[in-house]
Amino acid sequence: MRNRGLGNTAIAGVTVMALCSGAWLLHSGNETHAPPQPSAAQARSAQGDGAGRDAAPALPPSPPDRIRIPSIRVDAPLMGLALTRTGSLDVPPAAKKNLAGWYEAGTTPGEKGTAIVAGHVDNAEGPAVFYDLGALGKGSAIEVDRRDGSVAVFTVDAVEVYDAKGFPDEKVYGAAARPELRVITCGGGYSRATGYRGNVVVFAHLTGSR
């Protein structure tokens, strides 16, 4: 009889635990997980972003292979991106969640000018390569492995969020007198009807190489 009592207690325990964890899983699984958005402290400062400050000399052109942002645990291969028919930057296939891309017809990262990298914040399954981009702090390092064997090291100047309506093309894509990098993903609020309202854009400039 004692064995049976123990068995019953065990079954009851397992039942209660399963009930609690099931309820918790269902509840937390239904919560929304909006990607982090940049705060005012991450924005460009009024005096500009210290153009020329500790900027490293430009590297010769070389296509990039990989991007690493250690502070938000990004380590992703880069594919070449072209423009869509409307002139916007194309994006990597959404199904590959750890794949980013770079604008192939533009500046290569490390070369003088504005190099552009883009990747998804999420896909249908959940968070993707640049999910945490909005949380990237000023001064963080971004490393780009280049095909010539060198690594271009960029330092983050600012993280901004822009509405798709009235997107500041010149600020984001325009030419620069020193080697700069933009890293772009979706952000700026989400609605089921229209999707993400705009883009999170990271501004960085070359500060070293190895």
Add this chain to the structure above:
Amino acid sequence: MRTTVRLLTGSALAVAAAGLVCAPAHAGDAGGLEILPSSVVPGGQVTVTTAACGEDGAAAGDASAVGAGPFTLAPSTHGGDTTGGFRVPPSAQPGTYEIVATCAQSGRRVTGDLVVSLTSQRQPVHPRGSVKTGVGGALGPDPVQTAGGVAALAVAAAGGTWLLHRRARGDGM
């Protein structure tokens, strides 16, 4: 001079034909020689890459069309590409020049076009507008967690039923 003209028209035709067949020329296309930047000023540095020579493939490059002579392509430290580079002579004339690379192992010959222009910076078309880099999938219910929750509740239901069943029979409760 005639050879130069023929070289230029030939290359222009090749560019036009390539444009028709494969509009977005992607990096690492197995068939071709990728030249970056594709348009360069005299005296500029050029990087040449191909995927045609396979993993760990080396190649011999020839940029004599533009007056830069032979150069070497070595296996890239990243990926399976073969890469090398040369400097366009400061005396190079504007025009389109064919750059050739021959794989060391297979002997396969790949070519690409280099445009030399006098305008100081190539003016790439900048993208316009925002980028469609998300669909909101991070915002919905997490299917794995939901499935786990349903499974756990099923276990709880089974346990509860079993206990109630025993109690109804009056077994040791």
